[in-house]
Amino acid sequence: MNGEELLKALEEYAGSRDQFSLREFRDWCCPGHDIKTLLVQLLPALSRKRLGWRGSGRDYHVFRVPPRKEIGTAPDNATAPALWRPDLTGLPEVIEEYIGHKTQKPWNDPVTLQRIRAAVMQQKGQYWKEGDSRRIGYRKGYAVIAYLAYHALVSCAQFQHAFMMLVRDGLIPAQARILDVGTGPGVVPLAIAACARRLSGFSAEIFCLERSDEFLEAYRFLLPRYLATEPGITWYPPVQGDLRHAESLLLPSSLDLIVLQNVTNELVQESAIERAGRIRMLARLLVPGGCMVIIEPAELRNATALREMVKAAIGPDLQVHSPCTFLWGGSCGADRCWSFVEKPPVSPTRLMRALAGEHEGYRFLNTDIKFSYAVLVNDGRKRHQYTIPHGSHLIRLSALKTRLGRHVQVAGSLMSADLGEGKTHVFLFCDGTSRQPVYVVIPHFHLSAKNQILLSLPYGSIVGISDALVRFNQKHGAWNLFLTRRSRVTPISRAPE
Numbered sequence: 001m002n003g004e005e006l007l008k009a010l011e012e013y014a015g016s017r018d019q020f021s022l023r024e025f026r027d028w029c030c031p032g033h034d035i036k037t038l039l040v041q042l043l044p045a046l047s048r049k050r051l052g053w054r055g056s057g058r059d060y061h062v063f064r065v066p067p068r069k070e071i072g073t074a075p076d077n078a079t080a081p082a083l084w085r086p087d088l089t090g091l092p093e094v095i096e097e098y099i100g101h102k103t104q105k106p107w108n109d110p111v112t113l114q115r116i117r118a119a120v121m122q123q124k125g126q127y128w129k130e131g132d133s134r135r136i137g138y139r140k141g142y143a144v145i146a147y148l149a150y151h152a153l154v155s156c157a158q159f160q161h162a163f164m165m166l167v168r169d170g171l172i173p174a175q176a177r178i179l180d181v182g183t184g185p186g187v188v189p190l191a192i193a194a195c196a197r198r199l200s201g202f203s204a205e206i207f208c209l210e211r212s213d214e215f216l217e218a219y220r221f222l223l224p225r226y227l228a229t230e231p232g233i234t235w236y237p238p239v240q241g242d243l244r245h246a247e248s249l250l251l252p253s254s255l256d257l258i259v260l261q262n263v264t265n266e267l268v269q270e271s272a273i274e275r276a277g278r279i280r281m282l283a284r285l286l287v288p289g290g291c292m293v294i295i296e297p298a299e300l301r302n303a304t305a306l307r308e309m310v311k312a313a314i315g316p317d318l319q320v321h322s323p324c325t326f327l328w329g330g331s332c333g334a335d336r337c338w339s340f341v342e343k344p345p346v347s348p349t350r351l352m353r354a355l356a357g358e359h360e361g362y363r364f365l366n367t368d369i370k371f372s373y374a375v376l377v378n379d380g381r382k383r384h385q386y387t388i389p390h391g392s393h394l395i396r397l398s399a400l401k402t403r404l405g406r407h408v409q410v411a412g413s414l415m416s417a418d419l420g421e422g423k424t425h426v427f428l429f430c431d432g433t434s435r436q437p438v439y440v441v442i443p444h445f446h447l448s449a450k451n452q453i454l455l456s457l458p459y460g461s462i463v464g465i466s467d468a469l470v471r472f473n474q475k476h477g478a479w480n481l482f483l484t485r486r487s488r489v490t491p492i493s494r495a496p497e
Contacts, residue, residue, distance in 0.1 A: 022055075088194070262297065293373060321381055
């Protein structure tokens with residue numbers, strides 16, 4: 001029985017049933033077929049039909065996933081600012097407890113701290129290598145301890161920002177089924193649990209995929225202790241396996257959210273097209289209306305690689321929701337895009353301070369939150385519904401070369417925080433059409449009531465700009481829209497904080 005015939009058989013069999021035995025379905029449609037292989041083959045079809053599964057071994061129980069319900073009206077940022085700030089309460093202490101458990105010594109034992117320092121520096125050295133010489137692995141205990149000491153807190157805070165952004169965008173249902181790919185020690189489940197404390201009526205089933213034995217050991221230690229008081233969060237034993245072999249793994253179906261945080265950059269030997277294939281394969285596990293968030297570090301190499309991968313991944317069944325908005329329709333025209341979001345830093349932990357001592361804060365205090373992200377959907381939803389109307393007098397950013405030295409009216413998204421130095425404000429600006437980067441530039445002495453709102457709008461917001469002077473920066477190969485006191489900035493669609 002080929003794939004199309006199998007799908008038709010599933011539609012017929014499941015059409016009149018809310019739940020059934022996969023073994024009985026197998027015996028009805030394809031006797032003799034290996035039941036686990038059959039289930040792996042059916043996962044995309046189950047997801048399209050909003051069918052989940054549970055069980056193992058001789059049989060699997062297939063059931064209908066409840067209809068989607070909204071979380072409800074999210075509190076406004078102005079009235080509930082604490083809701084949107086990361087909550088890291090208790091996490092540093094659980095990490096210290098794990099270090100003591102793993103090393104059988106106090107977390108601040110001098111020998112332990114020195115070994116953590118060495119492991120952190122080794123990871124940094126590997127991270128900045130180029131090409132095939134770059135090897136990022138977590139096969140040894142101190143590699144995982146170094147991750148927990150240096151990266152885990154920022155990664156947890158980072159994903160809390162991302163998750164609450166998805167909530168505000170209306171992408172997360174009240175009862176969510178979530179897969180975290182490359183979970184490591186479970187940072188994403190920990191972040192979701194922290195968010196759940198602030199979301200009334202929210203519950204989640206969390207599934208995870210991880211290949212490292214050492215990470216899985218940390219996962220099994222951290223999650224029971226941190227999630228013990230979170231009754232709304234159900235987490236399952238992680239699937240041990242590699243993203244590169246995910247097509248043969250028994251993963252959950254009918255997912256509302258798939259997370260890849262700091263994962264695709266580790267596929268160092270794969271091209272953007274090959275990575276995009278991994279993304280499309282995973283996306284088949286989403287329910288209709290589900291979404292995927294991919295998060296990578298903000299530095300140039302990984303942030304630009306993320307955009308290249310996303311450009312290669314999108315198609316009829318997978319579209320960009322945010323942060324990019326293609327205001328003239330079509331798809332991204334940029335040759336290269338370095339865009340990332342910044343959030344307030346976290347406070348250093350006492351473990352970080354112990355590692356840093358008096359003189360090495362630059363090496364061991366990791367508190368900045370900067371990341372590049374993409375949210376993909378399978379139903380065409382966009383954060384901003386705005387498109388530039390036909391016949392508009394606005395100029396495409398791809399046409400700036402025909403307006404050099406002239407004043408123009410444009411619209412686009414703010415795709416960076418303020419990148420300027422001193423008394424000059426600089427923002428990456430995009431409408432989806434320009435191959436070269438475009439920056440809005442406004443000297444501080446040219447700020448006025450007409451344009452100063454530019455400084456307070458969140459990343460990803462759409463604005464209209466009038467009376468901007470077009471310049472070209474030969475050194476950086478970029479277009480500049482120079483604003484003066486006469487220039488007007490008009491918010492069109494505001495992004496979530």
